[in-house]
Amino acid sequence: xxxxxxxxxxxxxxxxxxxxxxxxxxxxxxxxxxxxxxxxxxxxxxxxxxxxxxxxxxxxxxxxxxxxxxxxxxxxxxxxxxxxxxxxxxxxxxxxxxxxxxxxxxxxxxxxxxxxxxxxxxxxxxxxxxxxxxxxxxxxxxxxxxxxxxxxxxxxxxxxxxxxxxxxxxxxxxxxxxxxxxxxxxxxxxxxxxxxxxxxxxxxxxxxxxxxxxxxxxxxxxxxxxxxxxxxxxxxxxxxxxxxxxxxxxxxxxxxxxxxxxxxxxxxxxxxxxxxxxxxxxxxxxxxxxx
Numbered sequence: 471x472x473x474x475x476x477x478x479x480x481x482x483x484x485x486x487x488x489x490x491x492x493x494x495x496x497x498x499x500x501x502x503x504x505x506x507x508x509x510x511x512x513x514x515x516x517x518x519x520x521x522x523x524x525x526x527x528x529x530x531x532x533x534x535x536x537x538x539x540x541x542x543x544x545x546x547x548x549x550x551x552x553x554x555x556x557x558x559x560x561x562x563x564x565x566x567x568x569x570x571x572x573x574x575x576x577x578x579x580x581x582x583x584x585x586x587x588x589x590x591x592x593x594x595x596x597x598x599x600x601x602x603x604x605x606x607x608x609x610x611x612x613x614x615x616x617x618x619x620x621x622x623x624x625x626x627x628x629x630x631x632x633x634x635x636x637x638x639x640x641x642x643x644x645x646x647x648x649x650x651x652x653x654x655x656x657x658x659x660x661x662x663x664x665x666x667x668x669x670x671x672x673x674x675x676x677x678x679x680x681x682x683x684x685x686x687x688x689x690x691x692x693x694x695x696x697x698x699x700x701x702x703x704x705x706x707x708x709x710x711x712x713x714x715x716x717x718x719x720x721x722x723x724x725x726x727x728x729x730x731x732x733x734x735x736x737x738x739x740x741x742x743x744x745x746x747x748x749x750x751x752x753x754x755x756x757x758x759x760x761x
Contacts, residue, residue, distance in 0.1 A: 505519065506518065506519055506520075507519060508522060508536075510529040510531065510532065510534055510536075511534070512529060512532050512534035513529060513531050513532035513534065515529065515531045515532070517529060517530070517531075522536065523542075525744075526546050526743045526744055527542065527546075527743065528742075528743055528744065533701065533742070534702070535679075535680065535700050535701060535702065535703070535743055537607055537608075537641070537679075537680060539582070539606055539608055540584065540588070540589040540604040540605065540606035540639075541583075541584075541589065543604045543639055543679075544589065544591075544593070544602070544604055546743070546746075546747065547595060547602075547639075547746065547747050547750065548593035548594065548595060548602065549593065549594045549595060549596065549597065552593045552594040553591050553592070553593035553602070554591050554592045554593065555589060555590070555591040556590045556591050556592070556621065556624060556625060556628065557590065557620075557621050557624060558585065559585055560585060560586065560617050560620065560621060561575070561579070561585045561586060561617060562575055562586055562615050562616060562617045562649070564648075565616060565649055565650070565652045566648075566649060566650045566651075566652065568648040568649070568650075571648045574610075574648075578609055578610060582606065582608050582609045584606065584609060585617070586609060586615065586617040586618055586621070587605055587606050587607075587609035587610055587612045587613060587614070587615070587617075587618050587642070588603055588604065588605045588606065588612075588617075588618045588621050588622060589603070589604050589606070590602070590603045590604075590621045590622060590624070590625040591625075592628070592632075592634070595637075595747060595750050595751045595754055596747070596748070596751030596754070596755065598635075598751060598754035598755055598758060599634055599635075600629075600634055600635040600636065600637050600754060601625050601626075601628055601629040601632070601634050601635070601636050601637070602625075602636075602637045602638075602639075603621070603622050603625050603636075603637070603638040603639065604638075604639045604641075605618070605638075605639060605640055605641040605642050605686075606641060607641040607642065607643070607680075607681065610643075610646065611642065611643035611681075612640075612641045612642035612643060612681075612686075613642060613643050613644060613645065613646035613647075613653070614642055614644065614645055614646055614653055614656050614657070614684075614685060614686055615646035615648070615649045615652070615653050615656070616649055616652045616653065616655075616656065618646075618656065619653075619655070619656025619657075619659050619660055620656075620659075622638065622656075622660050622663075622690070623656075623659050623660055623663045626660065626663035626664055626666075626667055627663060627666075629667060629672060630663075630666060630667055630670055630672065633670070633672060634672070635672060635673040635674070635675065635754055635757060636664075636667060636672065636673065636674045636675070637674075637675045637677065637750065638674070638675075638676055638677065638690065638691075638694075639677045639679055640676065640677065640678055640679060640682040640686050640687075640690075640691040641679045641680070641681065641682060642681070642682060642683065642684065642685075642686040643681060643683055643684055644683050644684015644685045644686060644687075645657075645684055645685040653685075654685065656685075657685045657686075657688065657689035657690075658689075660689060660690045661689045661690055661693060664690055664693050668695075673695055673696075673753075673754075673757050674693065674694050674695050674696075675694055675695065675696045675697075675698065675750065675753060676690070676691055676692070676693065676694030676696070676697045676698070677698045677699070677700075677746070677750075678691060678697065678698070678699040678700070678703055678705050678728060678731075678737065679699075679700050679703055680700060680702070680703040680704050681703070681704040681705075682703065682704070682705045682706075683704065683705070683706055683707065683709075684707060687705060687706060687707050688707050691705075692736070696738050696739075696753060697736070697737050697738050698737070698738065698739055698740075698741050698746070698749070698750075699728035699731065699732070699737045699739075699740050699741070700728065700740070700741065700742075700743055700746070701728060701729070701740055701742060702727055702728060702729065703727065703728040704726055704727065705726060705727070705728055705731055705736075705737075706725075706726035710725060710726060728740050
């Protein structure tokens, strides 16, 4: 019985010549555009890039905030058509003669479509005017060189002159080593400008995004009258491993994340990206009514 069940069957054979005679239309083959899908680094899900963009760069499954460019940030935050950019073409030279720095800057400028790691300008949020600075981690990890410092300082001075609130979105790995001491000087320069803004009684809102580290954290990022942060943003000065190796202790879970900073009083509120614009609009509206 088993012999009959597994009895060999005679199959039809097709010659190679017959296969070659078949006309195959390659144009009908389905094609998938390159870069149409991205993987969430938090939950591992595969996301359609267009859906991700429509969702403010936030994973629809785990609410993980992807890092977004400065121009995307402006698009999500500022009223359409209201943003007027300052110092668009200001670019860095090589103040300490660091080998290969000019070539590296030119390549990144072309790739990122911006002159340096920050965009500054004037715009409205729900019709409330303000001076806005947005750092971009896609440009040398948002490192703070002389151009970044000068553009932010000029924006602060513009806020003082026009008596407008200041909003800075931070995203930086810290000082730019290719500019040496000129980079470190920007910490004091920006902090000094913000001190003058404070003396005039003007509002400064700092929005911490992933990552905000190094000299940016040690200076103007933590000087805001109101400090907001995105969920699960990395915020700190030195790296976790450096701290652990220095103090010879294991750091607690979630250390240097925005939720940890909120719990310990360094952040006023964690705001999901979807409602960040409305939150800023409410703060600006309350401020303008009470001036």
